[in-house]
Amino acid sequence: MQRSRTEKKIGFLPLLEKLVPHISSVSRPGVFSMAALALLVSAAASATETAPEKAVGISGTGEPVALVDLVPHQLPGAAVDYDLRARLVKVAPGGAINNHPHAGRPGIVRVVSGTVIEYRGSASRTLKVGEFWTETSDVVHWFRNPSTTEGAELWVVDLVPRKK
Known part of the structure; x- marks a missing residue:
């Protein structure tokens, strides 16, 4: 049996279905591809956004500019x-x-x-x-x-x- 265009599982669809189980229920081809792309870009960005173990590229953190005795x-x-x-x-x-x-x-x-x-x-x-x-x-x-x-x-x- 031949699948319709919206039912065809291409490349990363099985992975997406594991991440977001209802993704295959999307019936419009353009919406699916945009949703999949947004999800992949978001996942990739969050994987690279990790805090450094120590400060990098920072200056002026040593002595205070001014202190006021309370x-x-x-x-x-x-x-x-x-x-x-x-x-x-x-x-x-x-x-x-x-x-x-x-x-x-x-x-x-x-x-x-x-x-x-x-x-x-x-x-x-x-x-x-x-x-x-x-x-x-x-x-x-x-x-x-x-x-x-x-x-x-x-x-x-x-x-x-x-x-x-």
């Missing part, structure tokens, strides 16, 4: 009372963040685009892409974007009281 912040409660927050803060051309303290809210900020000027009391400094500052318990500061045409972006990571 002891001077005298944080009340326990670790479960706080969240470690990471956010991207965008400062429009000419925009500014108002003067604010960091007692009880330690953080590290890195400039990822543009330029900002940070003011601490009467001192100021200009920070460009890749530069950072720490926000320790004694920091009271504000900053602004001096550009009239280019926005600035800051990657801000800070410890904040968990909202209840």
Whole structure:
């Protein structure tokens, strides 16, 4: 007895039927071949995606860029009372963040685009892409974007009281 085109078992069909028993019930030839191809590609990809036994091609994992001592912040409660927050803060051309303290809210900020000027009391400094500052318990500061045409972006990571 001659099989129809959809019933003909070709090459990898017996293997596929073992992996996915209902595959031979597919009645449209185009669907079967696409399903089989997707399954084989997926199986092949997952077989080659294994974790290396040690890190490869990684740099910058040694010394930290910055550390903030949490002891001077005298944080009340326990670790479960706080969240470690990471956010991207965008400062429009000419925009500014108002003067604010960091007692009880330690953080590290890195400039990822543009330029900002940070003011601490009467001192100021200009920070460009890749530069950072720490926000320790004694920091009271504000900053602004001096550009009239280019926005600035800051990657801000800070410890904040968990909202209840």
